[in-house]
Amino acid sequence: MVRCWKHSDNRLEEAQCTDGGSAASSQSHFPHKAFWVSLSASLLLVIVALGLTGHLGLSQPHSRSSQIVRITVPDQTGVLINQSAVVDQQNDLVTFSVTSTENRTSTVLFDIKHGLICYKPVDQESCFLQKMEESDYDNVHSLLQESTHKSQFQLSGNETQRQTEFLGVLAASQVDVSTLEEPLQALCQERSVLWTRRADGPGKQRLVYFCIDICFPSNICVSVCFYYLPE
Structure with a gap:
């Protein structure tokens, strides 16, 4: 607290200060207030900028990880x-969409991480699982490597070699569909899922009921044909 004194009739009397001390005090507080406001605004801008940078940093690799490749062959x-x-490439997945001459599309999913192939034929009520073999890994890896250069x-x-499996x-x-990984669950929603295994052929007593060319x-080019095994 500041006290001011004045002379009156050879006495010193205490009087109210009117020299602007209060104004000076309030003015001294104003720069501090402005400083904190500007600092808070700057911090807010930095946080927003970091949030946007992080969002873009997370979204860009995901967008670059997926690439659509078209393969044409007679x-x-x-x-x-x-x-x-x-x-x-990020999730080690390759999903084929194969359209027949009747303009009906079947889907084949190669889950490289878990070593599975899932077939979803358009004219069936089931999905069909197969374990990947060495030839399957070779074929899919050729697509993973070459797709980075062209689409x-x-x-x-x-020159195309044609095989039938x-x-x-x-x-x-x-x-049980719930026991499968997320990509397979999403592909086979509301469908039964059945295991398959590679066989030499259906034999004369069994008929092939559908094929998918990939x-x-x-x-x-591989023509994959399915038939039911004897019980």
């Missing part, structure tokens, strides 16, 4: 096979 009758694949492949019909459906070994950039 079938044995000369008709072009309409096929595309979504390559997700379209035109395969030559004369038979998968026997194990009807008695139905899979082509890879390594000039290999």
